[in-house]
Amino acid sequence: MHKNGVRHWVVPCTLLASALVRWCIGLGSYSGQGTPPMFGDYEAQRHWMELTNHLPLRQWYRYDLQYWGLDYPPLTAYHSWLCGKIGSFVDPSWFALDTSRGIESPGSTLFMRSTVLLSDYAIYLPAAWLFTRVWHSGRSRRTQNAALLTLLFQPALLLIDFGHFQYNSVMLGFTLLAATSFTSGRDLLGAFFFTLSLGFKQMALYYAPAVGSYLLGKCLYLGLRDGAQLFVRLAIVTAGTFFLLFLPFLPPLAPISAILDPITRIFPFNRGIFEDKVANFWCATNVVLKWRFWASQSTLMRLSTLLTFLGFLGAAVAPIRAWLRLRNQDRARTTRTEVVPSVMQTVLLLALLNSSMSFFLFSFQVHEKTILLPLLPMTLLLSTAPHDSSTFKLGALANNVGMFSMWPLLRKDGLAAQYIALTLLWNRLIGHNPCISLRQATFLDVFTWVVYLGCALLHLLEFAYRPPARYPDLFPVLNVLVSTPVFLFTWLWSIKSIIEAGWTAGGLSVGGSESKEKKAGPGVVFPSESLNSGGFSSALAPLEGVRRREGRLRAQSLGKGVFG
Amino acid sequence: MAVNSEKKDDSPKPSRSQWLRKALLDVTASEYDILALSTAFKLLLFPTYRSTDFEVHRNWLAITHSLPISKWYYDTTSEWTLDYPPFFAYFEKALSVPASFIDPQIVDLNNLNYSAWSVVAYQRTTVILTELVLAAVLMKFVRGAPDPNIQRLVSASLFLHPGFLIVDHIHFQYNGFLFGILLLSILQARQGNLLASGFFFAVLLNFKHIYMYLAPAYFVYLLRAYCMSPQGSILPSRFLALANVVTLVFIASLGPFLLMGQIPQLLSRLFPFTRGLNHAYWAPNAWALLTAADRVLLQYAKRFGASFSVDASGVSSSSRGLVGDTTFAVLPNVRPMHTFLITIIFQSVFLVKLWRTPTHRSFLTALTLCGYTSFMFGWHVHEKAVLLVLVPLSLLAAENYAYFRTFMIASTAGVVSLFPLLFTPAEHIIEVLYSLLWAIVVFGPLQQRLYEFPRSLPAVIVGSLETMYLWGFLLLEIIVTLCPVITKAIGQGPEKWEFLPLMLTSLYCALGLIWAYARLSFLYLTST
Incomplete structure (x- = not known):
């Protein structure tokens, strides 16, 4: 389409198409549809709209906890309140207290689906758009739009939010806004957005080590005076935002004990290490090791905390180290740029990936849906990478296996057709093609083939046979065994890449660093400033050439094919 | 496999996937893209409303x-x-x-x-x-x-x-x-x-x-x-x-x-010959306009006293809104034989032209007009039959700007006239968004390629009227969407006014389709 003089229509068309796809997914069934008495996540969200609209605020975290008691932070509660308010205006029976439990009328379902779409378009969509415009500011409009498509049609997120029914895109959208703010140098704004993300879903804590380390590193980079100033400001903004979010539960408006209700609801410490079959370290090793017989609950908890901590060590250290290396180098040059160096953008994304993946793999009480958190930075990295890079290949693999790991859940929700459709749609859209000749194949390619083969075999087996009575969970367990290695591999890759990127940070100087530039190739982002400086143009030329050749989205080749 | 490592040529070797594509009917990558993306989208439509x-x-x-x-x-x-x-x-x-x-x-x-x-x-x-x-x-x-x-x-x-x-x-x-x-x-x-x-x-x-x-x-x-x-x-x-x-x-x-x-x-x-002139929902053709004219005349007769005879069965027919057989209250009734004759007469005009110029392009236009005439004047035409017009007409879309305009008007009106087939709100959103997307992607590039500057004052006037008509669909869509809300708000029974959005859609689309019919006939008969 770009060639046909209708380029200004690309973004509106993308928005229209993504809204259409989101809406169509919503026509399918949702979590817990028609399964009284408890139903599922859909009913949980609807129930929160009901209770926030009818109960005084103090009761929100106390009311009938056995029936989907509110266990997300206040921003979710406020969001529920707003949705419930609008919904009650249209039809009060949708959110009547107690009597509306389990309501599944077409009108109410339609309304609930539209709230997800509107929330998504209010937060995630602008965040994705800004990301493509800020991070890829030196690239062509075509590359930017390609990245936008990659982000908007990310299959796992779409299926969970619009099929299964949740509002993850709001939390992820805030995190994305935070990351974009950081990289454009607006640290306070970023801290504000990240606090909102935490205030919407506590799950965003999985990103916290990376964000904390990045900001601390920035403070150190700025030196004693400026750094301390930034540190204090960040502390004020973060604490202030949290204070505002929890204001109704704090002393002037409520007794001091009131704050305990949301806190205890948000952080439940008294559950097992894992519940369902999740493709993480514990579940996978449990097949052989049977953790519950070996160790007590508290030992396991400690072990898992230790492993998680070790897991995200890279994310916690690398950004600080990279900033420090930058400082040393800048000191040598006695200049300090206001622009955030491009390598720090990559380091930030890798750190986000590393820390959220460690939480997913090693921490306790993880849901299969939590894979969405590591998938966000992975997809962001992918959207910046050329097609033949390992970042791109691994990103596509991780996304597809992320889908696959949620298959048991999606099957239960009745979303099989949507599962196939979105996998097909997204892979075709980004132009993922694992079929390359054996001669050129790298280890990653072979690994990808083996994994895809495993996925396909498992799907076929499940389609053809019922699981034996002795092992009713056979297929979910096999699913875990196929998926976990991929996530472990991604985690290891994130550690390796973050170390490499850290080295690059030290060696980064204008001119004469071409080899290192290329080495950090996966996902290194070049801001427009460096594009314009002469020293980089030679280093850039081959990379850009690759992008032009390979990094083209399918949809655009389609556009070109049809309209060109 | 096809690549021989011993070979020393500098030209890019066909990779295996390309070779496979050659085998699979010579399908290009962009065609696979369209197929894959549209199939994925159609899979998502599995749970939608079914008639x-x-x-x-x-x-x-x-x-x-x-x-x-x-x-x-x-x-x-x-x-x-x-x-x-x-x-x-x-x-x-x-x-x-x-x-x-x-x-x-x-x-x-x-x-x-x-x-x-x-x-x-x-x-x-x-x-x-x-x-x-x-x-x-x-x-x-x-x-x-x-x-x-x-x-x-x-x-x-x-x-x-x-x-x-x-x-x-x-x-x-x-x-x-x-x-x-x-x-x-x-x-x-x-x-x-x-x-x-x-x-x-x-x-x-x-x-x-x-x-x-x-x-x-x-x-x-x-x-x-x-x-x-x-x-x-x-x-x-x-x-x-x-x-x-x-x-x-x-x-x-x-x-x-x-x-x-x-x-x-x-x-x-x-061939069950026991059905009425119009289908339950009026297909947007000449009879829809005629029926509407009858209704207007009837209201006129009721208000200001009849200066012409009113058929009692026609009055009751009108009160039943859009359901069932249509009997005219004021205008003379239409019998199957009338529709048959009118269709044959109009078709024969085009067929004579086709007989004289039996080229492929002439055949394609005559084919379209043949289907179009039947759709316009046929007995008990179904709104879905508009596809018989739109599909062959699409093949003519790129002939020149005049044909493209005809195609654009007919397609827009024809597609919108299909909207009432899906009356559930969720599916209504899908059809509207999808059609809008299709219109942007198809009309945009075609318009870009085929545009011709209007060369006379009448052409300018007609062109701007047509453009106004096309924008009018936005207004129509807003009215149709808001109609149930308004009738609910003013407390009228929604059933009583249910026919209004349907009738508006049918009439507005009929206008465009008849105009496009006239355009195409003119283009065909004056072509050399």
Whole structure:
């Protein structure tokens, strides 16, 4: 389409198409549809709209906890309140207290689906758009739009939010806004957005080590005076935002004990290490090791905390180290740029990936849906990478296996057709093609083939046979065994890449660093400033050439094919 | 495999995937993209609203699978009796075989209104798969077209047509497959294989008899261009060949029923002459405008005293809104014979022109106009029949700017006129968004390529009126969406005003379709 003089229509068309796809997914069934008495996540969200609209605020975290008691932070509660308010205006029976439990009328379902779409378009969509415009500011409009498509049609997120029914895109959208703010140098704004993300879903804590380390590193980079100033400001903004979010539960408006209700609801410490079959370290090793017989609950908890901590060590250290290396180098040059160096953008994304993946793999009480958190930075990295890079290949693999790991859940929700459709749609859209000749194949390619083969075999087996009575969970367990290695591999890759990127940070100087530039190739982002400086143009030329050749989205080749 | 490592050539070697593509019908990457993306989207439509046509086709699967062929056209277990020609029955028979393996309940004759996931997924999948016929033919259209780029766009627009999405993938029918056969016949005609063209059209007629709307154009064209020499003398051998081919097709289709002496029963199923002038929802044609005029005159007569005679049955007919038979209160009633005569007269004008200029392009235009005339003036025309106009018209879209404008107006009005088929709010959003997207992607580039500056004042005026008309659809959509809200707010019974959005849609679309009809007729008759 770009060639046909209708380029200004690309973004509106993308928005229209993504809204259409989101809406169509919503026509399918949702979590817990028609399964009284408890139903599922859909009913949980609807129930929160009901209770926030009818109960005084103090009761929100106390009311009938056995029936989907509110266990997300206040921003979710406020969001529920707003949705419930609008919904009650249209039809009060949708959110009547107690009597509306389990309501599944077409009108109410339609309304609930539209709230997800509107929330998504209010937060995630602008965040994705800004990301493509800020991070890829030196690239062509075509590359930017390609990245936008990659982000908007990310299959796992779409299926969970619009099929299964949740509002993850709001939390992820805030995190994305935070990351974009950081990289454009607006640290306070970023801290504000990240606090909102935490205030919407506590799950965003999985990103916290990376964000904390990045900001601390920035403070150190700025030196004693400026750094301390930034540190204090960040502390004020973060604490202030949290204070505002929890204001109704704090002393002037409520007794001091009131704050305990949301806190205890948000952080439940008294559950097992894992519940369902999740493709993480514990579940996978449990097949052989049977953790519950070996160790007590508290030992396991400690072990898992230790492993998680070790897991995200890279994310916690690398950004600080990279900033420090930058400082040393800048000191040598006695200049300090206001622009955030491009390598720090990559380091930030890798750190986000590393820390959220460690939480997913090693921490306790993880849901299969939590894979969405590591998938966000992975997809962001992918959207910046050329097609033949390992970042791109691994990103596509991780996304597809992320889908696959949620298959048991999606099957239960009745979303099989949507599962196939979105996998097909997204892979075709980004132009993922694992079929390359054996001669050129790298280890990653072979690994990808083996994994895809495993996925396909498992799907076929499940389609053809019922699981034996002795092992009713056979297929979910096999699913875990196929998926976990991929996530472990991604985690290891994130550690390796973050170390490499850290080295690059030290060696980064204008001119004469071409080899290192290329080495950090996966996902290194070049801001427009460096594009314009002469020293980089030679280093850039081959990379850009690759992008032009390979990094083209399918949809655009389609556009070109049809309209060109 | 094809790459030999010993070879020393500098040219880029064909990779294996390219070699595979060559084998798979020479499909380009962008065509695979369209196929993959649209298939993914159609999969998402599995859970959407299904009309009774879904049960109709399920029942036909059951009839053809569980009854002997002698009972197919007699069975009345379900009210949805088999009323398509035999080829379609054979087609259903073929589809019923895998269905019985997947879920035997699908083909159980007494299992009425079966709507399990298995039958939905199976039947929807058959629509997607049989539509590949359309995809393959449209692809062949691109190869060997005078301007492949523009033909690619036209082909893509047809494959992704909102009409097919609404009628086939949501409402449920097999139009994609059937139009695939029609386009195959047209493609054969373009390549000069007129005998094959006639063969495929005869086959198509035996799949669904609604394509008879197009038969006059085929008849005249094949007779003139195939059975006669350019000088006008008859070529007997060709005539006999064509006659034999068509007869053989009909024997293959009707033969078994002929032997069993069931032809009268079959015909009574295919042509039930007991229906009214308008369908429940007025198809946007001339009769819709006439009916509306009658209603207006009736209101006038009620208010200001009748200066003309009012038919009592017509008054009651109007109060029933849009349902059932239409009897005019003021205007003289229309009988089937009238519609038949009017259709024949209009068609014969175009057929004379076709007789004089039997070129392929002339054939295509005459074919479109033939279907268009039947749609405009036919008895009990169904709104879905607008596809018979829109599909061949799309092939003419890229001729020049005048044709493109006609195409744009007719397509917009035709697609919007299909909207009332889906009345559930969720599906309504889908059809509106999808059609909008389609319009941007198809009209934008075509307009860019074909635009011509208007050369006279009337052309400017007409052009701006047309543009206003097209923007009017936005207003129409807003009114149609808000209508239920307003009637609910002012406390009127929603049932009482239910007909209003339907009538508005029908009339507004009828205006555009009639104008496009006039445009196309003018273009055809004045062309040299």
